[in-house]
Structure formats: C-alpha cells, structure tokens
Amino acid sequence: VTAGRHGPARDREAAPRLRPVDGDEVPPLRDRDARWTGALPADIDGALDAARKRIRTEQKALYAEGTRSLLVVVQGRDASGKDGAIRGVFAGVNPLGLETHSFGVPSEEERAHDYLWRVHRVVPARGMIGIWNRSHYEDVIVPRVRDTIDDGEARRRLRQIADFERMLREQGTTIVKFLVHVSRAEQRQRLVDRLAEDDKQWKFRAGDLDDRARWSEFTRVYRTILAHTSEKAAPWYVVPADDKPTRDLLVAEVVAATLERMDARYPAATPEVLALRETIA
Ligand code: AMP
Ligand code: MG
DSSP: OOOSSSSOOOOOOOOOSSOOOOTTSOOOOOGGGGSOOSOOOSOHHHHHHHHHHHHHHHHHHHHHHOSOEEEEEEEEOTTSSHHHHHHHHHTTSOGGGEEEEEOOSOOHHHHTSOTTHHHHTTSOOTTOEEEEESOTTHHHHHHHHTTSSOHHHHHHHHHHHHHHHHHHHHTTEEEEEEEEEOOHHHHHHHHHHHHHOTTTGGGOOTHHHHHHHTHHHHHHHHHHHHHHSOBTTBOEEEEEOSSHHHHHHHHHHHHHHHHHHHTOOOOOOOHHHHHHTTTOO
C-alpha cells in the first residue's frame, strides 16, 4: 500500500508473469511457444478480475492527473486474438479514458503521407490510455513479407520507429507492446470457425489465407522487429495465445504493472477549491 499521496491508497501486486523480450535473445516464436508453460493461478478468471481492477484504479488516477498517457500496441497474425485480448483486458475500464484504434490497409489519403502520419495523429492525449489494434509496425511487416521493401528499408523503418517511440516517451507517453502469438494449428481452427459461423464470417478476408501461407516469412519479420525495437522503456511482450483466458491474464498483468509503475497522482485541490468548501450552500 502506498501512502503519502492524493487519492485512495492502492495495493501493489506481484510482478507480471510475462518477461519483456530481450532484443539480444529474440524468442523463436515456434508453435509450442503459443502455450504458456509457467505457473498459473487456480482461478484464472478471478486473477484476471483482480488485474482488471488494478487497471481501473490506475486509469482513474492517470485521467485525473492529466499529464501523461499510456500507449498499448497490439500486434499479431490473423485470428491470433488481438481483438479478444483488447476486449478481455479493458472490459470495465471507463470508456472515457480509452482511445482505441484499429489500423487496416492504408487509405489513399494515408498512402499519400509518410507511414507514421496516420498513427501520430491518433496517439493518446494526456491522461488517456491508447490501444492500437495493429500499428505502425504493419508498415514494416506487410511490405517486407510482400517484398515491396528489402531488409535495408525494413531496418531503416525500424530505426525510424524506435526514434518516434523515443520522442513520444520523452513527451510523456509510456509505451508497451504485445505480440499475440498463436500456433499454426490453432490459427487454422479459428479460421475454420470463422468460415463456419454466421457471426464470424465478416472477419474473414480472402487475403488471410495468403498471409497464412507465408507463415515463416511473417515469423522472420516479427523476430527482426523484436530484435530492433525492444527497448527497456518500450518493451515487447510475446503473449502465448492459444488459450484465451491465459492470454488475457498475461496481458492484463503487464498492463496493470506498467500503469502502477507510472504511479499517476491525483492533483491536490487548489486553495481556491478548498476555500469553496466553506461557501457551498
Ligand atoms: P484486420 O485487422 O483483420 O481487420 O485486418 C486488417 C488488415 O490490414 C490486415 O491484413 C493487415 O495486415 C492490413 N494492414 C494493416 N496495416 C497495413 C499497412 N500499413 N499496409 C498494408 N496492410 C496493412
Ligand atoms: Mg483479420
């Protein structure tokens, strides 16, 4: 419990289960890495609820403080569970404090600008949590896999991205990045379900199968990204995501701990406001 601050005291829990990626030891992203093999609580739903509660508590203080922001980047293959993780982790957080954006195939206007333009204009405002479902990293992944840029240009973009993220951090935005990692077999099952179920077909794009056929090319680009943009202050976390409740818990714990480390403070009431206590009718 932290004392000596404005607003309610907050409990600080244990460190998250997931460790940030070390750019010098990039995880192999094999199929078997899509299953969490570490310890789990007996009651995963209860633990997820507890982590969500921590997120809610910190979000309120961040919003009240109004000087800094958190940017949560979510990347991953089709059907890896990006949407589900966002829903599972942020359900119950005050919607007024969230700015969520999905980045699809760039529009004509977006293509007429540099690739950071469309993301920069929607970075979270002070006091907000920004959630990006795909991100600027797509502009390394898609063109590299489709061979419209080479390794040299991919590296140049990753350097630009690292510079961009550093600028955001220096201006008060904390950044945390998740690569939601699904196995080939689990992705297949989810794509099959998408084709079978009336309320899921809308999510299926013809191109999803082309991307699936280029599995190892995607793996290679993801690993290049992890190698070159894993900063201590803007860490990547690879999320084993074949099991959905585990996925949500692992992500929620990191988000909660990241917010707690930001340690947002409620502003103290000004003397003018305190004086009004005496005058309110
Ligand atoms: P979804 O997230 O399933 O709605 O699909 C969005 C699609 O847009 C995915 O196939 C992405 O790879 C694609 N996409 C997102 N950003 C870019 C980009 N910068 N360049 C090309 N394709 C992109
Ligand atoms: Mg998709």
